[in-house]
Amino acid sequence: MKIRKPRFVSILALVLGTSAATGACAGVQPEADxxxxxxxxxxxxxxxxxxxACLAVGVVKVEGNAPRIRRAYACADPKEAGRIGANSAFEIGSVSKxxxxxxxxxLIESGQAxxxxxxxxxxxxxxxxxRYGxxxxxxxHVVSHTSGLPALPPGVPLADPRDPYAAMTPDALLGALDRVQLTQAPGETFAYSNFASMLLSLxxxxxxxxxxxxxxxxxxxxPLGMGGAHLDAPPEGIVAAEGHLPNGSRTPAWHFDPALAGVGGVRATLDDMLRYAEGELGRAPQPLADAIELTQQPLQTPAGTPIAMNWMLADVGGHAILAHEGGTGGFSSLVAIDRERGRGVVVLSDTALTSLGxxxxxxxxxxxxxxxxxGPRKAVPAPDALIDALVGEWQLQGGPAMSVRRKGDALEIQAPGQPAFEMGHDDRGDFYxxxxxxxxxxxxxxDGGYTFVWHQGGGAMPARRLDAVAAGAAAGLLSDYAGTYPLAPTDMTLTVSERDGVLHAQATGQGxxxxxxxxxxxxxxDAFGIEIRxxxxxxxxxxxxxLHQGGQVLGGERL
Structure with a gap:
């Protein structure tokens, strides 16, 4: 992808009417084969x-002025094939960012920001x-997720976990800012923040x-001809797809205050998102094309995370890729753009697949x-030895304790005060x-022993076996390990500290x-493959x- 220097000199009115929809981005035809x-x-x-899950998938290949569009609609169970179609609007979640x-x-291109x-x-x-000082x-900092603001506004309750943003208001968010204390300078660390993104909408x-x-x-x-895209009520002829959990059960839609919806409130059809991908590939009318191109420029921050304006950057097969995934309670989405090769991909799912990768x-x-x-994840019996290895009492980092028990040829889990839940097992080796x-x-x-990471709601919580905690404590208090350790032969330093009864480590410039x-x-x-002795x-x-990681060992003497 060719990267140009951002232009801040053009003073163009960014007020575009419906006539632009007949321009460069009108190449996607509905109900195509x-x-x-x-x-x-x-x-x-x-x-x-x-x-x-059911998936709506599209690929755009721009070659000159004749983009080639390919589409597919497929379901895990072919009998459910009618569940989605060309007029189905999906929740695209964080792709909205x-x-x-x-x-x-x-606003930047027009000199207003x-x-x-x-x-x-x-x-x-x-x-x-x-502020930090x-x-x-x-x-x-907001568009590179380095603002230092927490993931969600502190003190603003989630009234309904199944629709977590519905009760959030602009006044509640602005009030929550008063309760935030930055622990380091903005720009220093990448930490994904929906709170900051809602503030950006405002x-x-x-x-x-x-x-x-x-x-x-x-x-x-x-301007892009996204006639089915919307925040609240769908336009005529557009039908809201129904969301599902990855166990097949239906789940309610998510709702956002329209003033905050830039965090993840857009709903769109496959053709809408293919038009969006075309725009990202340089086929938007002006002045929108300049604005889109500006969002694609890498942002340099002390955190060092490869990122543009709310686009994640990656190298795929030697090509620079812009990508963003989205997830709500019942939907997942992905838009990925290879500007250099003129190729874009859109994947929309009517099922939440975040926990499955x-x-x-x-x-x-x-x-x-x-x-x-x-290939697909398919349910298979779990090996007896693996079931036995995971049976025990566990503590989730930042979460509750959990009892893991055998139930016949399967596992069941139970948190304090909660009912027991039976677990399935799939051919990727995961329980659910x-x-x-x-x-x-x-x-x-x-050593051959097992632990696990619990994935839920977009978060990953490493589990520690409670008898291992006791063994660790027997070696000494956690504060015994706190200190600063320069790691040879690198120029990095590892800082070890104890916080709320948990030992933490932080390398220079990292979280x-x-x-x-x-x-x-x-x-x-274990989530990072790190062992420290x-x-x-x-x-x-x-x-x-x-520090052992990936077959390498870094040593450090305590300062």
């Missing part, structure tokens, strides 16, 4: 999958926006002087066929509750991660550590 090759690929990926970034980029502007300048006067949160609308839903419709949907494997394969395409959306991913350590006791002076972070001197004082 299914592409047999793509259909076969999607069926190989989803056919028989234990999630029961890339659209919010485009609206901001339009700058990425270096403080966020506070875009919010109502008197709003208490946190004299350093303020700027718009570039900020963009206030600066533009229009309601957020009006901005989306007039400055993005209409999302849609990236299919999307990357469609961008580059050299990337492997896993039959009654709700979560995943237990077993991990085998160097902190929890360490789980694994016996003696050994701690692990602390060393003591003759008096019993911790004086050094060895």
């Amino acid at each position: 299914i592409d047999p090759g793509l259909q076969a690929t999607v069926e190989r990926r989803i056919g028989g999958d234990r999630s029961g 890339t659209m919010t970034a485009t609206l901001l980029a339009g 700058s990425l270096d502007d403080p966020l506070a300048d875009y919010l109502p006067e008197g709003t208490g926006v946190p 004299e350093q303020v949160i700027r718009l570039r 900020a963009v609308a206030r600066r533009a002087g229009e309601d957020f839903d009006v901005l989306l419709r007039e400055r993005l949907f209409q 999302g849609l990236g494997d299919l999307g990357m394969h469609l961008l580059d066929e050299r990337q492997p395409l896993p 509750p039959l009654a709700f959306d979560a995943l237990m991913h077993p991990l085998q350590g160097p 902190a991660f929890a360490l789980v006791p694994a016996g003696g002076d050994v701690f692990r972070a 602390f060393q003591r001197d003759g008096s019993g004082r911790v004086v050094a550590l060895a």
Whole structure:
């Protein structure tokens, strides 16, 4: 992908009417024929999958002025094939954030905004926006997820976990800012924040002087010909797809205050999103094309995470890729763009697949066929030895304790005060509750023992066996390990600290991660494949550590 320098000099009015929809992006025709090759690929990926998901998939290839569009619709169970179609609107979740970034980029291109502007300048006067010393949160920190704001607004309750954003209001969000204390300078660490993205919706609308839903419709949907895209009521002829959990059960739709919907409230059909992909590939009318191109430019931050304006950056087969996945309670989505080769991929699912790894494997394969395409996840019996290895009492990092028991030839889990839930097992080696959306991913350590990571609601919680906690505590208090350890032969330093009864480690320029006791002076972070072995001197004082990861060992003496 060719990267141009951002232009801040054009003063163009970004008020576009419906006539632009007949321009460059009108190449996608509704009810087009299914592409047999793509259909076969999607069926190989989803056919028989234990999630029961249905997928709408499209691939755009731009060659000159004649884009080639391929589509496929497939379900895990062929009997459910009528569940989705060309007029089905899917919740696209966090892919909406890339659209919010485009609206901001339009303000930048028209001279109304700058990425270096403080966020506070875009919010109502008197709003208490946190600082870190004299350093303020700027718009570039918000669109690169380095603002330092938490994932969700503190003190704002989730009234209904099945529809978590429905009761959130702009006033509640602005009030929550007063309760935030930044623990480090903005820009230092990548930490994905839906809170910051909701604030960006407010900020963009206030600066533009229009309601957020009006901005989306007039400055993005209409110019690109996204006639079925919407926030609330679907346009005539568009039907809301019904969302599902990956156990096949139906789940309610998510709702957002329209002023905050840039975080994940857009609903769209496959053809709408194919038009969006065409726009990302350079086929949008001006001045929208300049705004889109600006969002694709890499942002340099101290955190070092490859990111553009709300687009994640990756290298796939030697090509620079822009991508973003989205997930709500009953839907998953993916848009991936290879600007250099003129190729875009859209994958929409009527089932929440976040806990199962999302849609990236299919999307990357469609961008580059050299990337492997896993088959469907199918339910299979769990090995007896694995069941026995996981039976016991566990503590989830940042979550509840959990009892894991054998139930016949399967596992069941139970948290304190909760009913027991039977677990299924699939051919990827993962366990999953039959009654709700979560995943237990077993991990085998160097000693042959097992632990697991619990995936739920987009989060990953490493589990520690409670008898291993006792073994770790027997070696000494957690504070014994706290200190600073320069890691040779690198220029990185590992800082180890104890917080709320959990040991944490943080390498230079990276985020902190929890360490789980694994016996003696050994701690692990299985989600990252890390094992740390602390060393003591003759008096019993911790004086050094060895960090094992990926077959490499880094040593560090305690300062």
